[in-house]
Amino acid sequence: MILMLCGTSDARELALHLSRQGLPVQASVVTPSAAERLEAAGISARTGRLDMQAMISLLQEGGYRAVVDGSHPFALEAHANAIGAAAALGLPYFRYERQSLIYDSHPRLILADSYEAAARRAKELKGPVMLTTGGKTLEIFAEALLGDPDIRLTVRLLPCVENMEKCLALGIEQRNIIALQGPFSREMNEALYRQYDTKVMITKESGAEGSVDEKLQAALDMGLYVIMIVRPGMSFGDDGTVFDSFDELTAAVQAALRNSR
Structure with a gap:
């Protein structure tokens, strides 16, 4: 059995791809809705975050033979836990990450190397900010x-209780909370920017399969400033390889499982 951390839409597609190749997969996801989508497609899924010790226990008790990490590029804690748990048990570890996009230079596209840097740039720019x-x-x-007084912060995030409670605890007014589940079309992004008179949009680089393109391009075409937090510069995998191809990762997993028999 393979334990696969699924944190993006294309990671879920990878889980289905592995299963179609005859590889037994158990997915690990954070939310019940993600688990429901996988189970509807025939993939067994567990729900909830795992620290390293919990992951070690799960791998031991389930008799897993490999770990495939398809969590979000920014989920550094999840990556570290998966790497550490696999290493502790001597299991092969494989990292899947969608390809990073190359963005052309644009006078209103600002790259930031951290959340803190993005917040500082937004504070300098002023105006209505959509996070x-x-x-x-x-x-x-x-x-x-x-x-x-020169900034109105609007936040767009998943409509879960944890997020709503956090917004209210931080003092973000309900009128400035957009609780919606994506992906969003270009037209939807444009409508939200207009509705909230957005001047600055803050996003994360998520890659070719994410909705960042529509979000980013719509904002730039409308004359907004876009602050994009770039991916952490880290490498993962037993040999430092990050796979961006379903077929190549599948072949590597199959080879590792054959060699471990």
Whole structure:
């Protein structure tokens, strides 16, 4: 059995691809809705975050033979836990990550190497800011931007109880919360930018299969500033390889399983 961390839409497609090649896959996801989508497609899924010790216990008890890490490029803690758990048990570890896009230079596209740097740039630019980086690092932006009379912070995030409670605890007013599940079309992005009179949009680089393209291009075409947090510069995998091809990763997993018999 292979344990696969699924944190993106294309990671879920990879889980299906592995299963179609005859590889037994158990997916690990954070939310019940993600688990439901996988199970509807025939992939067994467990729900909830795992620290390293919990992952080691799960791998031991389930008799897993490999770990495939398809979590989000920014989920550094999940990556570290998966790498550490696999290493502790001597299991092969494989990292899948969608290809990074190459963005042309644009006078209103600002690249930031951290959430903190993105918050600082937004504070300098002023005006209505739409934050689309999720709830996990919300406090960084709330601390930097809330209370500035020249900034209106609107947050767009998943409509889960945890996010709503966090927004209210940080002092983000309900009128400035957009609780919706994507992906969003270009037209939807444009409508939201207009509705909230957005001048600055903050996003994360997620890659070719994510919705960042529509979000980013619509914003730039409308004359918004876009602050994009670039991916952490890290390598994963037993040999430092990050796979961006379903077929290549599948072949590597199959070879590792054959060699471990």
